[in-house]
Amino acid sequence: MLVTFVLVVTAIVTALYAYSRYHHNYWSARGVPTAPNLLPFLGHLHTQIFCGKKARWEHADEAYYHGGSRLCGFYEQFKPVLMIGDPDIVKAVLIKDFDHFINRRETKMMSKRDKIFNGILTVLTGDEWKGVRSLLSPIFTSGKMKGMFRLVEHKAEELNAYILREMKANSKIKIRKAFGLYSLEVISSCAFGMETNTLADDGNSIFNQKVQAMSKISTGRLLKFLFFMMCPKLCQALQINLTVPETEFFKEVVEEAMRSRENQQHKRGDFLDLMMEARKDHNNPNANTNKYTITDQVVVSNSILFILAGFDTTANTLCFVAHMLAQNPEEQQRLRQELRDIIKDHGELTYQSLLEAKFLDAVMNETLRLHPTAIFTERQCTKDYTIPGTNVTVRAKDMIMIPTWSIQRDEKYWPQPTKFRPDRFLPENKDQIRSGTFLPFGLGPRNCIGMRFALMEAKLALAKMVLNFELSCEPGKEEMELDTSIGLMKTTEDCSLIFTPLE
Numbered sequence: 418m419l420v421t422f423v424l425v426v427t428a429i430v431t432a433l434y435a436y437s438r439y440h441h442n443y444w445s446a447r448g449v450p451t452a453p454n455l456l457p458f459l460g461h462l463h464t465q466i467f468c469g470k471k472a473r474w475e476h477a478d479e480a481y482y483h484g485g486s487r488l489c490g491f492y493e494q495f496k497p498v499l500m501i502g503d504p505d506i507v508k509a510v511l512i513k514d515f516d517h518f519i520n521r522r523e524t525k526m527m528s529k530r531d532k533i534f535n536g537i538l539t540v541l542t543g544d545e546w547k548g549v550r551s552l553l554s555p556i557f558t559s560g561k562m563k564g565m566f567r568l569v570e571h572k573a574e575e576l577n578a579y580i581l582r583e584m585k586a587n588s589k590i591k592i593r594k595a596f597g598l599y600s601l602e603v604i605s606s607c608a609f610g611m612e613t614n615t616l617a618d619d620g621n622s623i624f625n626q627k628v629q630a631m632s633k634i635s636t637g638r639l640l641k642f643l644f645f646m647m648c649p650k651l652c653q654a655l656q657i658n659l660t661v662p663e664t665e666f667f668k669e670v671v672e673e674a675m676r677s678r679e680n681q682q683h684k685r686g687d688f689l690d691l692m693m694e695a696r697k698d699h700n701n702p703n704a705n706t707n708k709y710t711i712t713d714q715v716v717v718s719n720s721i722l723f724i725l726a727g728f729d730t731t732a733n734t735l736c737f738v739a740h741m742l743a744q745n746p747e748e749q750q751r752l753r754q755e756l757r758d759i760i761k762d763h764g765e766l767t768y769q770s771l772l773e774a775k776f777l778d779a780v781m782n783e784t785l786r787l788h789p790t791a792i793f794t795e796r797q798c799t800k801d802y803t804i805p806g807t808n809v810t811v812r813a814k815d816m817i818m819i820p821t822w823s824i825q826r827d828e829k830y831w832p833q834p835t836k837f838r839p840d841r842f843l844p845e846n847k848d849q850i851r852s853g854t855f856l857p858f859g860l861g862p863r864n865c866i867g868m869r870f871a872l873m874e875a876k877l878a879l880a881k882m883v884l885n886f887e888l889s890c891e892p893g894k895e896e897m898e899l900d901t902s903i904g905l906m907k908t909t910e911d912c913s914l915i916f917t918p919l920e
Contacts, residue, residue: 437458437495438457440495441455441457443497444490444497444499447490447809448808448809449488449490450484450488450489450490451489451490451491451492452476452479452480452483452491452500453479453480454476458494459494460491460492460493460494461491461492461498462493462494464476465493465903471901472899472901472906473792474792474822474823477792477793477818477820477823478820478822478826480500480820481502481820484500486503486823486827486829487502487503488501488503488804488807488809491818496815497815497816498815498817498818499804499809499815499816499817500817500819500820501817501818501819502819502827504830504851504852504853505805506805507819507860508852508853510796510817511794511819511859511861511863512860514802515861515862516799517798517799517800518796518797518798518799518802518817519542519543519547519862520542520543520546520796520797520799521540521542521796521797522816523542523797524540524645533660533664533668533717534660534664534718535718536715536717536718536719537718537719537721537722537725538550538553538719538866546863549711549719550862550866552695553692553695553719553866554866555691555695556688556692556695557866557868557869557870558869559869561691562869562873565870565873566768566771566877568606568607568687569603569874570766570877570881572603572606572878573599573877573878573882574881575599575602575616575617576599576878576881576882577881577885577886578616579599579616580595580882580886580916584918589913589914589915590914590915590916591910591911592735592912593907593908593909593910593912594620596731596732596733596735596736596739597620597728597729597732598615598620598625599616599732599878600729600735600874601615601625601628602615603727603731604723604727604728607723608687608689608720608723608724609671609674609687609689609720610674610687610689611674613625627663627666627667628663628728631663631664631724631725632728632729634902634903634904664721667721667724668717671689672713672717674689675689675693675713675717678690678693688723689716692711692716692720693716695711696711696716723867726865727867727870729790729904729905729907730790730791730871730905731871731874731875733788733790733905733906733907733908734784734785734871736908736912737787737897738780738781738784738879739879739882740890740908740912741780741783741787741837742883742888743889743890744837744890744895748837748839749888751776752776752780753883753884755774755776755777756777756880756884757884759774771873771877771880774876774880775843775844776843777879778842779839780879781879782855782857783837783838783842785857786826786842786855787835788906789821789822789825789856789906790905790906790907791821791905791906792820792821792905793818793819793820793822794819794821794859795816795817795818796816796817797814797815797816797817798815798817799813819856822906824854825854825856825857827854830854858871884919885918886917886918886919887916887917888916889914889917891913891914891915894913897912
C-alpha cells in the first residue's frame with residue numbers, strides 16, 4: 418500500500434514538473450534568453466513579490482544584462498512576460514505600434530468594494546480608456562496648471578514652516594515624513610478642495626491616517642495580490658476584494674464635496690471642479706464634447722487615483738532630489754543662485770519662471786533618471802506582434818515589461834551612469850540623450866497624465882526649500898538607504914537630512 422502511494426505521488430510530482438518545464442521552455446524555444454532565478458511552478462514571481470535580499474530593480478537588472486540589454490524572458494507562474502531594453506523597440510511598443518499595446522496590465526476586479534477601482538484611468542482598457550483619457554487630458558494643460566500654481570505654492574510655504582518647527586527640536590528632519598505630509602496637503606487641496614492641515618498638526622489628521630493605512634502593503638494584502646496574480650478568475654468567482662476599507666472614506670469625501678459644490682458659484686479651480694465642469698458639459702446637448710460620457714463614478718474613481726498615483730510618487734521624488742543636493746553641495750548652490758536670479762528678475766517665483774528655470778529642470782530630470790519611482794513600465798499586447806528586427810512574436814494577452822531603472826543607468830546611453838550630473842539635461846546637451854532611454858513618466862499616448870502637475874508640485878517645493886535652507890547629510894550617513902520592500906522605489910522611513918536656515 419505504501420509503495421503504491423509513493424509511486425502515485427512520484428508520478429504526480431513528475432507530471433507536474435514536466436508540465437512546468439514545458440511551459441518554462443517558451444522563451445528559450447524562441448531564441449530569447451530566460452531570466453535567472455527561475456523556479457518550477459512559480460517562474461519568477463518570487464523575484465517580483467518576495468524579493469529576498471535583492472531589490473526588485475536589482476533582479477530586473479540581472480535579467481536586463483543577461484539578455485544583452487535587448488530581450489529577456491520572464492514567467493509569472495506559467496505566463497510568459499517579455500522584457501525589452503532596446504530603445505528602438507521601446508519606442509516601437511510605446512509609440513509607433515501603440516495600437517498593439519494600448520492596455521496596461523489587466524486588473525479588472527469583480528467584488529462590490531473593488532468596483533470603484535474599475536473606473537480608474539490606469540485600469541481602463543481599449544475604447545473606454547481612450548474616452549476617459551480624452552476627457553481628463555484638458556484638466557492637465559499648462560493653462561490649468563497655472564491656475565493651480567498659487568494653491569500649490571501656499572502648501573510649499575507651509576512645508577517650510579513645518580521644517581522650521583521641527584528644527585526647534587532637532588536639525589535632522591525625517592524627509593520621507595515631511596515630504597509625504599506636503600504631498601498629501603497638495604492632493605487634498607488640489608484634488609478634493611479640502612484643507613486638512615496635515616502639516617500643521619504633524620500628520621495627526623484623519624485624512625493622513627486613512628492615506629497611510631491605504632498605502633501600507635501588509636502581508637495579508639501581499640498574499641491576496643499574489644493569489645490574484647496566480648488565480649485571477651478564482652478570485653473573481655470567490656468575490657475576493659483587494660481594496661482596503663479606507664477607500665470607502667475617500668469615496669464618501671469626494672461624493673460629499675461634489676454635493677456641496679453643485680450650486681456653488683465660486684470655483685476653486687481644482688481637479689474636482691474641472692472634472693465636474695467636464696461632466697456638466699456632457700449633459701449640455703449644445704456643447705461640443707467627446708462622445709464618451711463622464712459619470713459621477715468616473716469623477717469619484719479618478720479623484721481617488723490622484724491619491725494613489727500622486728501621494729507616494731511625489732514624496733519619494735522629493736526625498737531623492739533633496740538627498741542628491743545634500744550629497745552635492747556645489748550643485749545645490751548652483752540651483753540656489755539660479756532661483757535667486759529668477760526672483761531678482763521677476764520679483765517672485767511664477768509658473769512661467771518655474772518652467773524657464775533650466776537648471777532646476779535639469780536637477781529634477783537627473784534625479785528621476787537615477788531614481789525613477791516606478792522602476793518598470795508595463796503594457797499588455799492586444800494582438801499578435803512581431804518584435805522589430807527579430808522573429809520573436811508576442812501573442813495577444815502577453816505582457817511586455819520595460820526596465821526603466823536599468824535603461825536609465827546603462828553606460829551605453831549615460832556616461833558615468835551612477836554619478837549625479839544635472840548638466841546632461843541642460844538644453845545644450847539634450848541632443849546627446851538617446852530617444853527612448855529616459856522613461857520616468859513613460860512614453861507615448863499612455864504616459865503619465867499628471868506629469869505636468871507632479872513636476873510643478875515637486876519643483877515648487879524644492880525651489881522654496883533651497884531658497885530657505887542649506888541641505889546637508891548627517892556625518893557618516895552620506896549614502897542614501899533605500900527601502901527594498903515591494904512597491905515604489907523609496908528611501909527608508911528614518912532617512913534624515915540636516916536643514917540649516919539661510920539668512
